């Protein structure tokens with residue numbers, strides 16, 4: 001017997017064939033001013049096989065704008081939340097509004113959240129507080145969290161492990177840059193690991209070694225548009241969802257599989273984590 005995975009949702013049915021011909025950009029800042037003229041970028045994405053995109057938010061206002069985009073474009077879904085570098089400007093009522101917004105149609109994740117020691121925009125305690133708020137809301141709603149970490153991967157894993165004592169940690173380490181021990185810890189918690197353009201850079205040997213070994217049912221791809229444009233377009237701005245195809249191609253070669261196999265795996269993973277649409 002041949003096992004054929006199909007994904008049903010709202011009347012749509014996607015076969016393995018369709019999955020293999022579709023890439024999901026799981027992390028794009030589509031409200032960024034560099035992507036103001038969005039439609040041409042969405043058209044290019046579709047032409048490149050990028051059939052679904054998650055618009056990711058950094059503030060309350062951004063969360064609202066992501067939802068407006070979702071209402072206008074069928075291929076989009078939104079993540080709502082407050083970024084660690086923005087959380088100290090958030091008012092208490094902003095968080096309450098995020099809690100309300102995350103129940104709206106079209107929201108598939110919370111974030112981005114996490115911790116950042118590279119930029120000292122927000123005091124550490126406030127970042128930790130907001131990170132834990134997102135994790136608690138994730139447990140309450142079953143929405144996955146999209147986790148950012150910069151120069152504090154061990155501390156981030158520490159909090160995820162602490163919170164795992166309170167309930168399931170469901171989510172993704174986005175634009176993952178290592179180290180291996182943190183990837184291992186996150187995988188053990190049941191999380192997914194997502195790679196952005198950085199993995200394609202020449203000097204990214206450590207990230208490449210990690211990416212080569214991520215189990216096929218836990219790997220995701222993203223652009224993190226408009227930043228971190230993948231090779232061979234490194235340095236060009238803006239990065240945009242169509243270019244995730246380069247990251248996918250690079251990863252496929254690294255992992256010794258065809259592009260269509262990796263597209264099928266990463267798209268199935270994205271739909272398992274975020275629900276399909």
Ligand SMILES: [Zn+2]
Pocket residue numbers: 027029056112224
């Ligand atoms: Zn981001």
